[in-house]
Amino acid sequence: MPKPQKHVFVCAQQRPPGHPRGSCAAKGCNEVLQTFWSELQKRNAYDRIGVTYSGCLGPCESGPNVLVYPEGVMYSGVGKDDVVEIFDTHLEGDGIVTRLQAPAGVW
Template identity: 35%
Template sequence: MVQPKYHVFICTSCRINGQQKGFCHSKNSIGIVERFMEEIEDRGLSGDVVINNTGCFGICDKGPIVVVYPEGAWYGNVSEEDVERIVEEHFENGTPVSELLI
């Protein structure tokens, strides 16, 4: 069993019936998930970082939301442009990106 160093949850506004609609979805959270997956793969971090999409975290006004465990770091208003920085600073260097934390 793989024991990742980081477990990342990204709100994609996924509903129980499988539909994706809502604030984070409307702000391109699917693209954010894809960008994280690309960065993780490109940097050879697949064994260290697991990415999961989630339903609503309930703080839509701060979305798209990305939550990273084990630290419990909550990032808000994340864009595709922020992904590279999160991967480099947080996952590779161990320092959460303070400007994005909520």
């Protein structure tokens, strides 16, 4: 397997219902993760892009959170309908989806 040019981490942190920090799992991260994997398959981008689920990325109240390396860009409030835009704009186009980018004070 070649080293990916970009690597996407999707927070899959799950906490008990009512936890004060909340969790990305309670906000739909599984749908986001499944959509990333589906898009990766559609584009046959396995040699360029890695997609991995992760533990907590920090700003739980803003989730689901997605982190893209090597740029170190964090996206917050990501929904499954945002995944194609992240693929087109960031992963394949080298731009940033500014409307989803976590504020500087958060990341």
